[in-house]
Amino acid sequence: MKLFLIGCVTATFALAAGSPARGQFTVNIDIDQAPFQYTETPGNNRVSRLMHQLENKEVELDYTSQRGYLDSLLEALQIPPSSQTLVFSKTSMQVRYITRRNPRAIYFNDDTYVGWINGSSLVEISTADPKLGAAFYTIDMSPFRPKLKRMNYDCLACHATSLTQGIPGHTVRSVVPSYDGSVNSQTQSFITNDTSPFSQRWGGWYVTGFHGDMKHMGNAYVKGGSLDTSRNANLLNLRDEFDSANYLAPQSDIVALMVLEHQTQMHNSMVRADFFVRQLDHEASELDDDKVDAAESAAQLQLIAGEVVDRLLFKDETKLTDEVRGSVVFAADFQTLGPKDSQGRSLRDFDLKSRMFQYPCSYLIYSDAFKSLQPKLRSEIVRQIHDVLAGTAGGDRYEHLSAADRGSILGILSDTHPDFSISSND
Structure with a gap:
């Protein structure tokens, strides 16, 4: 079993002017210690409930040769296919499958995220949980029976760090990718949200939709030593980038990306x-x-x-x-x-x-x-x-x-x- 130092964070709060208290205070959190005990606490969320239903055969997922259980999984989790966003940077645990020609698809609703890669038998799922913060799962796309299980250490190595405010959480990361989707760890990257300048958003992601003269990093890769954004803006579709026939939608929607960042x-x-x-x-x-x-x-x-x-x-x-x-x-x-x-x-x-x-x-x-x-x-x-x-x-x-x-x-x-x-x- 892989062991990681996870969820150990110290936060310092500076009290605002006019506050009844003085100075600063710190909060030290270790999510594997009381009162959290992350790995020992059972999940109570949308995905854990589906897991229970599958185990009791109250729900069945339909398998297709094209996308495995993805279609019925999204339906069971009440996630709309229109939420699709596509990321081609190698920033997932399944880096060997991800390329510009085979991007990873993210589908989401208000609390749950599903990551699917064409050709992979493993789907990654994460969801909001009242006690755990974010809880992580995978489903094996075996054609005989879907194997849904909770993950901890492998996911928390990235999802309980400064990238997620130090707690089990989620993030939209903007990077400077090479043509093959690889990322040089020495180059600057950004964790983006609704406060981020447009110019820092969506590096390593595909972006479809119109945004006028506002510049972003999406649809681009390093060319001649720098990120080539000469033709990355206001794309209606991604036909020139890869074959989207196997995907549930033909776009990586800019508004869905904005919602995803905020959420x-x-x-x-x-x-x-x-x-x-x-x-x-x-x-x-x-x-x-x-x-x-x-x-x-x-x-x-x-x-x-x-x-x-x-x-x-x-x-x-x-x-x-x-x-x-x-x-x-x-x-x-x-x-x-x-x-x-x-x-x-x-x-x-x-x-x-x-x-x-x-x-x-x-x-x-x-x-x-x-x-x-x-x-x-x-x-x-x-x-x-x-x-x-x-x-x-x-x-x-x-x-x-x-x-x-x-x-x-x-x-x-x-x-x-x-x-x-x-x-x-x-």
């Missing part, structure tokens, strides 16, 4: 905050009551929650300078998931002219990951968001939100989210 880091931020609160509570439980400083604990909670609030409200999101247009199929599949308020508005409504969403508050506020946060953490996040939207807190920190934005988001949440229905009536 992975949003999940990581929630997990990171939840793990920190669990760790601090665990440490406090080992102290005598008279040694626990209630005011300091409240200040720590406020700061930890504030980092999640920043990402939920798209603080520092990169402004779009041209309109983005992607797959209408993906946009329709994504936006129909709702929920909508009494005026028909949804946090899933795209803008794509100056920012990603029309109402800048993450749709993941409805997710099981948000619902499963430590109750006091979730309550503090809700309180802070409500105060920002109501105009009683935040000040210039959220100046990207106009008064109209704040009113619309609060109206949507008050109509559709039970936490905010209560808080808005307080």
Whole structure:
């Protein structure tokens, strides 16, 4: 068995101006120790439930010679084929299969990611879990019976590092690839999200869709010693790059990529905050009551929650300078998931002219990951968001939100989210 040092992270928080506490505090996390015990904790997520159903023969996956169990696996996990994004850099555990002519396909919904490579018998799956953060699985594409099992060390060697904010998580990495997809470890790479400049995004990925004059690193490889981006922009299809007949969609959609970037880091931020609160509570439980400083604990909670609030409200999101247009199929599949308020508005409504969403508050506020946060953490996040939207807190920190934005988001949440229905009536 391979052994790796995993999930050992020390985070230092600098308390913001005006905070009731002074100085800084640190949080030390080892995910294989209490209160986490990652490898010993059973999964309780979308994939573990499917595993149970397969074991009890409550669900069967259909095998095809073209794509193995992929089609029925996505259906069982409720993942739309239109979510397809394609990565040709050799940044997966299955590097020997990945080339520009045979890219790895990523399919996803709000909590689960499936990685499939044409010609490989192994499909990689990861999903959000209320106790584990991200949980990792593989399925062997045997034609006789799908073998779905949980993975730990092999995946956590990359997925519980600084690339994922130090906790079991996900990431969209932008690299400088060679023609064959290989990556020189000495070249600069980026972990991208909605705050990343377009110019740093999607190196090693295929990108289809329109984005005007905004430049990105996708569809390009090193030529003459530098990344050749002379013909990488505004591609409608990928016919000139590889044969897409075996894939579920003919594109690697730019809007799906933008959603994927936001979603992975949003999940990581929630997990990171939840793990920190669990760790601090665990440490406090080992102290005598008279040694626990209630005011300091409240200040720590406020700061930890504030980092999640920043990402939920798209603080520092990169402004779009041209309109983005992607797959209408993906946009329709994504936006129909709702929920909508009494005026028909949804946090899933795209803008794509100056920012990603029309109402800048993450749709993941409805997710099981948000619902499963430590109750006091979730309550503090809700309180802070409500105060920002109501105009009683935040000040210039959220100046990207106009008064109209704040009113619309609060109206949507008050109509559709039970936490905010209560808080808005307080």
